[in-house]
Amino acid sequence: MGVALWDVARPAGPGRLAGATMAGFRDRGVTPAGLRLVPPPAITLALVFGAGTVAVADASGRQHRGSIVAGLGFGASRVRQAAGFECVQVRLSPVVAGAVLGIRPGELDGAMVALDDLWGREAGRLGERLSELSSWRQRFSLTDAVLARRAETGPPVDPEVVWAWRRLAGTRGRVRIEHLAAEVGWSRKRLWSRFRVQAGSPPKRVAKLVRFDHAVHRLVAGQDPARVAAEGGYADQSYLHREVREFTGATPAHVAAEPFLAVDDVAWPERS
Structure with a gap:
């Protein structure tokens, strides 16, 4: 596969919310512009933090910077710019995503949206808290707590x-x-x-x-x-x-x- 693009971390065990998985990424400075993002059968939450930057172009060509939510089957999307970014990626089962995000997944309609548009100031505060932590273990623990808390009050699923x-x-x-x-x-x-x-x-x-x-x-x-x-x-x-x-x-x-x-x-x- 050539030079590894990122340092990758994973939690030691499952989190509190069934249907949510996490991974941590740290850019090594070699992420190529135009890197294709392959859609999983999950709704993807990318929590970007730290001093680095990353920009992603969705299927329509619109560019998104910072933390994003990618709807189910988000389509042909690419990284357009990356420089030393760090990110906690969360993959949410479609039947738990609505509770976590606070909206019905159908409202995303497979599109990418800024997390700020869904969570408001909470998105920025979470990014700041992730930046302040010194280990992936702590970042996974914080993210896990946020997901579990939000899932308690989200809309139910039949x-x-x-x-x-x-x-x-x-x-x-x-x-x-x-x-x-x-x-x-x-x-x-x-x-x-x-x-x-x-x-x-x-x-x-x-x-x-x-x-x-x-x-x-x-x-x-x-x-x-x-x-x-x-x-x-x-x-x-x-x-x-x-x-x-x-x-x-x-x-x-x-x-x-x-x-x-x-x-x-x-x-x-x-x-x-």
């Missing part, structure tokens, strides 16, 4: 939506939506509506994102694209190619080589 999300994740996106609706006792239309608002995207698109995530990690691990497509539920390899382009704007070969995935313990478990 148990049917939680069930549907777990089924989509557990089957790697390979369950038919009409079957999901039947399992929870809802019409397909009702499931589509509630899931889109409470989880952030319609269930069919979430199924595609979960399937894409599993496939792209297999590609990064060096597996044959034809086999990945056949075993991942794709009609053929060209269908896999189209979905990778849909979520990233790149070919499977380009995405598999992106150094951003080198910090992912699913893609590279030996580096955990």
Whole structure:
């Protein structure tokens, strides 16, 4: 993978909020402009702190600086500028994200927004507190406490939506939506509506994102694209190619080589 772009830290164990995972990044000064960000099947919260800077361009070309929230399946996005930044990245399950963020995930509609726009002054105060701490352990502990506190007062999620999300994740996106609706006792239309608002995207698109995530990690691990497509539920390899382009704007070969995935313990478990 060449020169490592970041120093990476991970918590020693799970946090208090189920459905939230964290990692810490410290830029080594070699993050290239144009680095592609590959969307996970989660809502991403990037808490940027310290004296460094980072700017990210979303799928529409709009640039964001500082701490951001990236909606589910945020699309082709790139780092446009990076200089010595530090960041706590939080990946939130769609069914807990609304409680933490204070808005329904459907309001994000897959877009990137500044954390200031959602949390107001609390976002700035959190960045200042993270800057004052001297270790990743302390930063993870602070972030964990903030997530748990906010989750206590956020909007609830229908148990049917939680069930549907777990089924989509557990089957790697390979369950038919009409079957999901039947399992929870809802019409397909009702499931589509509630899931889109409470989880952030319609269930069919979430199924595609979960399937894409599993496939792209297999590609990064060096597996044959034809086999990945056949075993991942794709009609053929060209269908896999189209979905990778849909979520990233790149070919499977380009995405598999992106150094951003080198910090992912699913893609590279030996580096955990």
